[in-house]
Amino acid sequence: xxxxxxxxxxxxxxxxxxxxxxxxxxxxxxxxxxxxxxxxxxxxxxxxxxxxxxxxxxxxxxxxxxxxxxxxxxxxxxxxxxxxxxxxxxxxxxxxxxxxxxxxxxxxxxxxxxxxxxxxxxxxxxxxxxxxxxxxxxxxxxxxxxxxxxxxxxxxxxxxxxxxxxxxxxxxxxxxxxxxxxxxxxxxxxxxxxxxxxxxxxxxxxxxxxxxxxxxxxxxxxxxxxxxxxxxxxxxxxxxxxxxxxxxxxxxxxxxxxxxxxxxxxxxxxxxxxxxxxxxxxxxxxxxxxxxxxxxxxxxxxxxxxxxxxxxxxxxxxxxxxxxxxxxxxxxxxxxxxxxxxxxxxxxxxxxxxxxxxxxxxxxxxxxxxxx
Ligand SMILES: Nc1nc2c(ncn2[C@@H]2O[C@H](COP(=O)(O)OP(=O)(O)OP(=O)(O)O)[C@@H](O)[C@H]2O)c(=O)[nH]1
Ligand SMILES: [Mg+2]
Numbered sequence: 011x012x013x014x015x016x017x018x019x020x021x022x023x024x025x026x027x028x029x030x031x032x033x034x035x036x037x038x039x040x041x042x043x044x045x046x047x048x049x050x051x052x053x054x055x056x057x058x059x060x061x062x063x064x065x066x067x068x069x070x071x072x073x074x075x076x077x078x079x080x081x082x083x084x085x086x087x088x089x090x091x092x093x094x095x096x097x098x099x100x101x102x103x104x105x106x107x108x109x110x111x112x113x114x115x116x117x118x119x120x121x122x123x124x125x126x127x128x129x130x131x132x133x134x135x136x137x138x139x140x141x142x143x144x145x146x147x148x149x150x151x152x153x154x155x156x157x158x159x160x161x162x163x164x165x166x167x168x169x170x171x172x173x174x175x176x177x178x179x180x181x182x183x184x185x186x187x188x189x190x191x192x193x194x195x196x197x198x199x200x201x202x203x204x205x206x207x208x209x210x211x212x213x214x215x216x217x218x219x220x221x222x223x224x225x226x227x228x229x230x231x232x233x234x235x236x237x238x239x240x241x242x243x244x245x246x247x248x249x250x251x252x253x254x255x256x257x258x259x260x261x262x263x264x265x266x267x268x269x270x271x272x273x274x275x276x277x278x279x280x281x282x283x284x285x286x287x288x289x290x291x292x293x294x295x296x297x298x299x300x301x302x303x304x305x306x307x308x309x310x311x312x313x314x315x316x317x318x319x320x321x322x323x324x325x326x327x328x329x330x331x332x333x334x335x336x337x338x339x340x341x342x343x344x345x346x347x348x349x350x351x352x353x354x355x356x357x358x359x360x361x362x363x364x365x366x367x368x369x370x371x372x373x374x375x376x377x378x379x380x381x382x
Pocket of ligand 1: 199203336360
């Protein structure tokens with residue numbers, strides 16, 4: 011028997027399914043149900059009883075030996091000498107038949123699937139993965155597990171990690187073009203760690219710390235912003251150009267034509283203010299950049315993170331840096347944003363220490379971080 015359960019959270023919907031079908035309920039699908047605007051979110055879970063996957067007619071004792079697939083004739087034995095059926099009765103039977111076929115097709119589709127409600131709950135409630143995305147993942151993982159592995163938490167996590175890793179692209183930004191400086195710019199909302207990341211990249215020997223680096227900032231917007239980079243540049247003995255007018259930007263790049271890498275810092279921008287984006291485009295000839303990294307913080311509120319990502323994607327950004335992963339345990343956020351914007355991840359930052367707290371993105375490592 012297949013039934014739908016609606017509740018304010020997935021956990022409560024799973025609980026309802028268990029109360030109806032027992033612990034062996036098979037979860038077929040979870041999704042947000044459509045609500046009137048202003049109504050709180052509700053989740054609809056479709057489940058079926060494992061022991062009685064199809065409502066086979068007959069007494070309980072007969073059910074064990076009942077056929078798995080059965081014909082309409084099994085549903086309603088023909089009555090001898092019964093009068094011809096009316097059109098209404100035929101339509102009703104046809105509808106019943108349609109429902110049965112629907113149930114059977116669900117059963118065939120999901121009968122090989124294992125029940126992983128705990129994994130679904132873990133992803134949604136502990137890791138902050140979107141409901142739909144978590145259901146998609148759980149279905150994919152359950153299809154790849156043997157029934158004997160249903161309670162093997164280690165195996166489930168391995169499969170989950172492997173599946174999550176396929177959701178990301180990464181990019182090694184440390185590869186430099188021959189004979190010209192690599193021009194890299196960091197953009198993003200305010201306070202996400204753009205300037206700190208530039209300093210880490212410029213000084214960490216694993217990244218550009220061994221190369222000839224020039225720094226440019228166009229962040230003269232906030233009081234003391236340029237001073238922040240100036241202090242670091244002086245400490246690290248790196249050349250810095252502060253650009254106040256769009257016309258000065260090309261001159262600054264020309265000054266660094268003998269460097270191997272040019273890192274450009276920008277002012278934090280509100281994703282809601284499109285005028286800010288126009289300023290950025292006016293200052294920087296973005297098409298001339300080798301890489302434009304959007305920096306987003308893993309600790310941002312999930313909806314704001316996704317909105318920011320979408321707004322900044324209107325610029326020609328082509329890499330993603332996820333910062334501040336040390337500030338949250340709900341790294342499902344990364345998966346949500348990775349699914350919504352198709353940008354390869356270049357770096358993660360995981361603390362305030364310069365130059366240590368930055369590392370190159372790796373698919374397996376991202377997946378491991380999300381679920382552990
Ligand atoms: N916990 C943690 N803090 C970080 C990380 N990266 C940067 N920060 C801190 O975040 C704060 C803001 O960093 P900035 O580098 O100034 O951020 P920004 O994006 O340049 O800020 P604006 O230029 O004002 O938009 C500082 O206190 C940094 O030390 C990180 O990976 N983890
Ligand atoms: Mg800054």
